[in-house]
Amino acid sequence: MSAWNLQAELTALKEAALYRQPRALDASGGPRVFCSNDYLGLAQHPRVREALALAAQVEGVGSSGAHLVTGHRVLHDRLAVALARWTGRERALTFSTGYMANIGVLQALVGRGDAVFSDQFNHASLIDGARLSRATVVPYRHNDLEDLERHLKTVRARRRLIVTDAVFSMDGDLAPLRELAEVAARHDAWLMVDDAHGIGVLGKDGAGTLSSLALSAAQAPVLVGTLGKALGTFGAFVAGSAELIEYLVQRARSYMFTTAPPPALAAATLASLELVRNEPERRAHLQRLVAQFRDGAQALGLPLMPSATPIQPLWVGEAETALVQSRALERAGFLVTAIRPPTVPKGGARLRITLSAAHSAQDVDDLLEALAKLDLP
Template sequence: MTSLHTTPHTVAGPGTVAGPGTVAGPGSVAGPATPLAAVADPFGWLDEAAEARRRTGLVRTLRPRPAEEDLLDLASNDYLGLVRHPRVTAAASDAALRWGGGSTGSRLVTGSTALHAELEAELADFSGAEAALVFSSGYTANLAAVTALTDADTLIVSDELNHASLIDGCRLARAEVTRAAHRSPDAVRAALAGRTRRRALVISDSVFSVDGDAAPLAGHAAACRAHGAALLVDDAHGFGVLGPGGAGATAAAGLAGSPDVVTTVTLSKSLGSQGGAVLGPRRVIDHLVQAARTFIFDTGLAPAAVGAALGALRLIREEPQRAERAREVARTLSTRLAAHGLQVSTPDAAVVSIRVASPEAALAWATECRRQGLAVGCFRPPSVPDRWSRLRLTARADLTPDQIDHAVATLTRTAPR
């Protein structure tokens, strides 16, 4: 699951005028039937959009990285430092050699291997869930959970700072959607109390990807239970870092195995691989197999990624201290950078962010850090909904004291004045 927020989740509904990218709903105004004049260059508007991004300093750039790079990496989501662990890469290689380079088809045709089933069983056991279902990405896992667990008689209550994939799931769902104030069980409770739909699903990230703040999951669960609602938790940034031995945020909140809680995870962060999964009650997982379009119509996750995730999962079960170490590194980075007067978030997991005055300043700071041997994330609007640009740091469990010293020294030395 990509670590970005996005614009508010708006959907064209009754009485709205359908604009670019929206679908006119019942009773919407589609405008006059007068034919529009032909456009000489149908993609000319892309040049205008690109120029607007350049003017505001919001151009994104693909930077292919080499296999070996002389940089200290605080930009990736490799929270437990397992991407290059010999056991993880060997598991990926062994899986590819045995099962092939791809899964060959959708999970319901030829894309499910014995290795997929093995990973699903171990993910469920590790997290305390009844069952698990593996997807090709965390994004598709979120789309599946939101769309397949709701219908036109459902109210979705979604935290206003939820991840883009959850917001897209809300847009695709046929449900009524309302946004709740960030990290507010009271706002969730109020939305549920006023609902007119038969069913309700409350959706929240466990750890929000920009600032690393954790959702009050116990409070959300209590609000849900008071009003007969289900809870869907996106644990992309909590799984492997929070809970006993890294079992996840739902386990940390005492919600693992609950019959009214569903969790989504990504395999691309703490497990150092690729893919995603939905964890929850067996009947939920069985329903997703039958109804989730991003499961039914998508090619199954490649065996190498399945093997890597399984190897990493077994490794962190043997080394549960990695989760606490990642949290310790995050606290150390936050405390030391704050002592230098930087606007640093207080981490609840392994994400640390530093606010920057402007997109241009953030990009220049990140660029100078890279020049001095430190890779950091650079988040700018519209990826951050509050308009504050940030540098985002990943607190990896395998960082040494010397590497932490180097990161702090580089960030403070190059900070905008």
Template sequence: MSFDQLASELQVRKAASLYRGRKVLQSPQQPEVVVDGKAYLAFCSNDYLGLANHPAIVSAFKQAADEYGVGGGASSLVSGHSFHHHALEEELAAFTGRPRALLFSNGYMANLGTVNALLGKQDAVFQDRLNHASLLDAGLLSGARFQRYLHNDVDSLTQRLSKTQARRSLVVTDGVFSMDGDIADLPAICDVANHHKAWVMVDDAHGIGCLGKTGAGCAEHFGLSEQQLPILMGTLGKAFGTSGAFVAGSDVLIETLIQHARTYIYTTSMPPAVAAATRVSLKLVQTEQWRREQLTSLIQRFRRGCEQLGLSLMDSPTPIQPIMIGNADKAMAMSAALRDKGLFITAIRPPTVPHGSARLRVTLSASHTEVQVDRLLDALDQVK
């Protein structure tokens, strides 16, 4: 069988400036990186608190690798649930103010496993139109009636919830939307869901670590209890600087996931050293408030600068600061022009974002400096 048809489809994608390519990172995640042999100042990492290369976290990883080896060796329900996995789950539960937490290998698997463990064909799932692909896939695979409400629109959600006759209803939303950077109106979403006896699940991948007094994310930011927000998912590969994900909630929820979440049951556990490193990262997230303060200061500085330059930013108070370009060709050209000036920023194009909304997705880190942000603004002024 020939792959000619696939080759033709790839050419169409290239012609539309929608072709994706990989570049090779040859340095740690940090503001100044080496990519494909060239030095850049990077503004496209999700290492929001600057912890991915923190010496204490690296040291904890090395020590645990010496003690436990590298691989998890088995699924968590066989022999892969180590001391560090168990301790991290308990610490994440306390951190989020939930009774229990359960580790997954990554956020995609956490979302697929959770939604499919809770829902079936008799149920309904209601999702924000701009939810992450993993949430959309999870809802479609569950077999539940799949409905999408207008972005961050509680009235649109209310209309759909009021008409359902499903056995169970699950409202699913990003906490911080990964391509726009705005925050879900969680208090209103939780209120309307509770009124209609629906569960709420939040994917807080981009909020955990960044929002809230101690970095516990959207739930802490809005002061939402486990009863108001019963299903909380967070990832560890962004603000925490390590890898993996977790779901936090009630004892019944976590036991249900252990029994029914196929992406938990049928996969090897994360390396114990990653769990050990994350335990150190969690302490830094909680105690080093200055990282969030630095991040907030840089976000404000960047937004003021873009306003002065006449650049179109989206309404985002988070480290995700997309510059709306519109045309995919233009976004790609601006990204290339910035690389020529030594800045590494990715152009985001359809189908990741809707057609006509291509953008430069600028992400800031607590490890950036004001001088580096000003250098970015100067470069944007030259290429805009």
């Protein structure tokens, strides 16, 4: 068979229930969505939409160039300053996406002769960034400090970087960040934390998981946050010392060699940041929904996973079963995507339910009622 027989591979994916298709949603209606990352319900907020539209009227749409050429605008600076202040770091640098932030930071900070110690459940962008960096990649068992420390004792390298999600994207559980920072300090390593799912949701003013634990830039030098989830817009940032950020400006290829994001997007994020900081009731409502969902799911005997965050996956196991259950939910009017390998390990398929401050208590009750009718393991 020709090596170019792509159809054979596509067919194999279908047969293994691993084929994926984008689902086109329509803002004017459709199923109730319980799998988005819009945790605070800000993607549709009138003030965020208005900020985007007004700024586009003044600034135009495209930035027309890379940050270091002609694409950088005052709005980008304003956003970076606001993000640094919010997260309690000296400086921040915005990137077009979280994926690009992670690969850019990893490529900039480590290379041949260095080592990246990476939690086995880390997001794909961290895994890809570590691979692209050409550093030695040392995976450690999920949240297992002993395993990490064992590797740190044996792997010699010039720079050693421990990399972890703060809130694991497909599990919803938290990394033991305080302990990881201590391990890092003991071994002269740096800690890089991807807080894509904690930023906006956890901590005082929603400033994220590191802020909720009062971990300083000395303890966790590299903080990555995304803007397309709880902030409801698009993009990402890295926050840290002024020196780190200056280094990334000079070295992060995914910052240097790409068109800067539309400046109006920065205006939208600034508006959404105001809402995140000044309306703590969104987080309080969200936490109540999480508790309501967990209590209800427990009472129904559903296969909950140990998570206290808005990411509340239900363990299914087989990819095929997850797909069947996801389709049944959609027929009942709820969109919950089936998460299957390679996003999660083989045999670890799940329904990744996420809650949002845009949901009501009634929405959660209705979802529980639909879940009760499923045939879950």
